Amino acid sequence: MALLAWAWLLALALLGEGEATLAVGKKASDPPVDNPGRGGEARALHCCRAPAPHSLALACDAAPGDKIVAVPYAVYGAASEGSAACGQERDPQCGASVRDAIATECVGKRVCALKAEDFKNACPDSEGELRVRWVCRSDNGPPLDRLPAPSLPPFPLRANGSIIVDAKGQRVKMVGVTWGGFHIKGVPGGLDEAPIEQIARVTRELGFNVVRFTFSAQDVIENPIVEEARVLANPRLKNKRALEILDEVISTLAEAGLMVWLDFHMFDSDWCCSSQDCSGLWFNERYSFETYVSMWRSLARRYADTPALVGVGLKNEPRPVCTGKHSDLISCNVSDLYELAGGRSLIFGENEEEEECVWPAWGSGPEVLQYRPAMERVGGEILAENNNLLIGVSGLVYSQYLTEVAFDPVKLPKQNLVYEAHEYSWYRNYAAKGVFDVDHDPEGAWQRLSELLDNNWGYILRNGIAPVFVSEWGMSHSWEEHDNESRWFRLFRRYMHEGPLAEQGGLDWAYWQLTSVQIGGTKRSEGAEENFGILTGVGRPQPLTPTSPRSEAWAPAEARCLSEPGRAQPPQGRAQAGQGFPMYARLRQGEALQGMHGVFCIARAPHWHV
DSSP, rough: TTTTHHHHHHHTGGGGGGOOOOOOOOOOOOOOOOBBOOOGGGGOOOOEEEEEEOOOEEOOOOOTTEEEEEEEEEEEEESSSBBBOOOOOOOOEEEOOOOOEEEEETTOOSSSEEEEGGGGGGGSSEEEEEEEEEEEEHHHHHHHHHHHOOOOSSOOOOTTTTEEEEESSSSSOOEEEEOHHHHHHHHHHHHHTOOHHHHHHHHHHHTTTEEEEEEEEEHHHHBBOOOOOTTTTTTGGTTHHHHHOOOOOOOHHHTTTOEEEEEEEESSSSOOOTSSOOOOSSOOOOSSSSHHHHHHHHHHHTTOOOOOOEESSSSSOOOOESEEEEEOEEEEOOOOHHHTTTTSSSTTTOOOOOEEEEOOBBSOOGGGBBHHHOOOOOOOOHHOOOTEEEEEEOOOHTTTTOOGOOOOOOSTTTOOOOOOOEEEEGGGGOOSSSSTTTTTTTHHHHHHHHHHHHIIIIIHHHHSSEEEEEEEEEEOOOOGGHHHHHHHHHHHHHHHSTTTGGGGGGGGEEEOOOOBBOOTTOOOOSSSSTOOOOSOOTOOOOOOOOTTGGGGGTTTTTTEEEEOSSSOOOOOSSOOOOSSSSTTTTTSTOOOOEEEEEEEEEOOOOOOOO
16 A cells, blocks of 8 residues: 555565566456455455655555555556556556566565666656555455554543543553545545555554544545545445544544544635635525534434544644635535624734624624634534543634633633644745744744744643643655744744643654645645655655655665653664564655653655555
């Protein structure tokens, strides 16, 4: 599966084993071989593709005795021809079968590293790619003894001062990642390329303990049958409705030892977030506030007996809504609300001269635009269905500001209440010689950012008012090349460790996001690279960093640790599977997050696919 960064760790351990020269066949691929499971049941598929000159690795990792047992399909050809749809492949006109060569090289191995460019003679004049589908012993052989999944904490979780604790009163530090896509297409990204169990297992192995799962009101309420193409690697999900797939996702994540945090991301299914997408408030022209409440009650009721669903984010990034057309399917008209608000921003007092925009207010102004009372209402309705849930209430202005909690807190049970904040580099300017210039004034920049974040939401933690879950933060794949982004990360990483919860192990957080292939949406290109994703993307490998040219693609990884002073340092050089730091070099290019140990590492290494 091209989405599994787990291959980084295993493949790096293979780098010293040399390179194989594989022969290219002379004819198109034979018809794909079916992959029946035990008892004839259709089993999940393993698929991968990568263009030259990038590398990939096939892996079978469900159990210690797992291995590659067959390669039903392998073709190198023009990337623009045929189809790489998992299990429904169509050969390109320019290309050739390489199935026998790859089967000879890979069958019997647990991990098999390949280079697409070894087969480029099959189609030398086009941009070519290698497409492979393989079968694991665990798919259709005798049952294997699988490694036990990490245990979940004793439930339910509770808010206790500034931290989250389990049923025994021990802190549960949220170390999460957002798995997006459901809020756009009614299905999370990646199920067309890898078994859901493998995605869950790798996510847990990377050190995460919670998955933040985004959804839209449209997909929950309409509950459509999901397109087959979205779940090709998971045949059992064929013809399932959106909520049935959500059921499978939550149960599979729980079986892998992962908690789940449901996040209401959009009303209309689409990419988030802007002032034109009609989802900045808790209602729009198509979905009333009562519909929003009813939707949340139905979800709380549906998962009332699912303890691994530990919390819910009531409203992602409250923000302005402006009159206008967002897409062919989505448009907003807030003229009446704009007049009700006096034709001005309720937060900043700015007159919107070119657009009709309305802002949510915390607890003042027209009642219909008051955010805190609305969240209290829906939070109370959810707790009436399931009082074991944590209720997440985001800050205003794209989840940046929780300043009014100091004098007007959300009135929900303290044991259930968690505030949410987001933090990104574009929230402020980190230019050289500016107030956050960490290059020339590191201590001054740190002090100023610390004071700003403390004022926005950190004071809630410092004063023990409630937990704050930083439910989104992240960096682009090329963050080291951008001064603003790299300066921000150096400062925010320090705040996460040395800020309000320094003595308790650092902040609770969830990284944006898991997969690295865009699933669609307005101003998005389906199949293109998701520039913030952690797991590698099919056919969209990350270019190597400028310090690691392509010619050095098979060299051992270089790494440097960004941990705070006094923390243990990961070993230099090659990462060895199962040794030392469990997340070291597992994540792609830069965002290695050893959140369980409070360590952030940057790994520069070849880009591997599994």
